[in-house]
Amino acid sequence: MKLNHLRQNYQGCLQRSELCSDPYQQFEAWFGDASTANLQEPNAMSLATVDSDGRPSLRNVLLKHFDDQGFVFFTNLKSNKARQIEENPNVSLLFSWLGLERQVIVSGKAVLLPRADTLRYFLQRPRNSQLGAWVSHQSKVIGSRELLEQKFTQLKQAFASGEIPAPKFWGGFRVEPGHVEFWQGGANRLHDRFQYQLDSNQQWQIERLSP
Numbered sequence: 001m002k003l004n005h006l007r008q009n010y011q012g013c014l015q016r017s018e019l020c021s022d023p024y025q026q027f028e029a030w031f032g033d034a035s036t037a038n039l040q041e042p043n044a045m046s047l048a049t050v051d052s053d054g055r056p057s058l059r060n061v062l063l064k065h066f067d068d069q070g071f072v073f074f075t076n077l078k079s080n081k082a083r084q085i086e087e088n089p090n091v092s093l094l095f096s097w098l099g100l101e102r103q104v105i106v107s108g109k110a111v112l113l114p115r116a117d118t119l120r121y122f123l124q125r126p127r128n129s130q131l132g133a134w135v136s137h138q139s140k141v142i143g144s145r146e147l148l149e150q151k152f153t154q155l156k157q158a159f160a161s162g163e164i165p166a167p168k169f170w171g172g173f174r175v176e177p178g179h180v181e182f183w184q185g186g187a188n189r190l191h192d193r194f195q196y197q198l199d200s201n202q203q204w205q206i207e208r209l210s211p
Contacts, residue, residue, distance in 0.1 A: 010185025012101040014192035016208065023180040023196040023204060024068045027104060030182065031066075034097045046094040047073070049084040057084060063095075064121065070176040071106060072113065074121060076138035077171045085110045085173060093175055101185035108177035115171070122166035130164040131155050186211070 020026040034042035043063040050056050057080060065072040071093060075082055085091065093106040122130065135152045142148065177198075184192040191211035196204045 008185075009187065010101045010191070011187055012184045012192070013186060014182070014184035014194065016194065016206070019182070019194060019206060021204065021206075022068070023177070023182075024066070026182060026196075027066065027180070030097070030100075030102060030104065031095075033100060034095075034102075037097075037100055039097060039099045042095075042097065044095075045071075045073075046096070047081060048092040048094070049081050050088050050090070051080075051084050052087045057081065064172070070108065070111075070174040072172055072174050074118065074170070074172040076133070076136065077169050079138035081139075082171075082173075091175055098185075103181075103183040105179075105181040105183070106175060106177045107179040108175050110173040110175050113172035113174055118171045119166050121172065122170070123163070127164065130166075131159065133170045134164070134167055181209070 020029065031042065041062065044060050045063050046058055047061045048056055048058050059081065061073045061075065061081075063071055064074060089109045089111065091108065091110045093104075095104040095106075097103065122133070125133075131152060134155050135148055179198070180196045182194050182196075186192050189211060193209035193211060195207055195209055197207065199205050
C-alpha cells in the first residue's frame with residue numbers, strides 16, 4: 001500500500017519569546033488549549049517502558065493529575081508496565097495533539113505514589129471503574145470476555161453496599177521529568193521544537209532543536 005499521498009502541511013509557529021520559563025506552566029497552557037479544542041481525551045498519553053532485556057513497550061494511559069512535581073497516572077501494579085517500571089524506572093510520555101499540530105514529550109523517572117494518594121484518587125472514581133480495577137488482572141491471558149463480565153457481576157453483588165475498597169494491587173505513579181520537549185508543526189516540515197532540560201543545579205534550561 002502506497003502512503004505517499006498522506007501528507008499534512010502544518011502551518012503553526014512557536015517562538016522562544018512565547019514560552020513560559022517553567023515547563024509545567026507551558027504544559028498547563030497547552031493542555032488548556034487541547035481541552036478547549038474538543039480533542040478526544042486530551043489527557044491520553046503514550047507511556048514507553050523498557051523490560052529487563054531492553055525491549056521497549058508502548059501503550060496509552062490517562063493523565064490524572066499534574067503539577068510542578070510531575071505527571072500522574074494509575075494502573076494495576078502487577079501489569080506489564082508496572083513490572084517494567086519496577087525493573088527500570090526510566091520512562092517517556094508522549095502527548096499527541098495533532099489537531100493543534102502539537103506534541104509534548106516527557107522523559108524522566110516513574111515513582112510509585114504514596115498509598116494515601118492512591119486511596120484518595122480511588123474514592124473519586126466512578127463506582128463501575130472501581131469495580132473494573134478489581135476485575136482485571138491486567139496483562140494476564142484470559143479465556144473470554146464472558147469471564148470478565150461474570151466476575152464484574154459477582155463483585156458488583158459482593159460490594160452492593162458501602163464503599164468499594166481500593167485493591168492492594170492497584171496504585172499510581174508520578175513521572176518526574178528531567179526533560180520536556182514542546183513540538184509545534186511548521187510549514188515545509190520546518191517544525192519548531194524547544195526542549196526544557198534540568199541542569200546540575202536543578203534549573204530548567206531551554207534550547208531550540210532542529211526539526
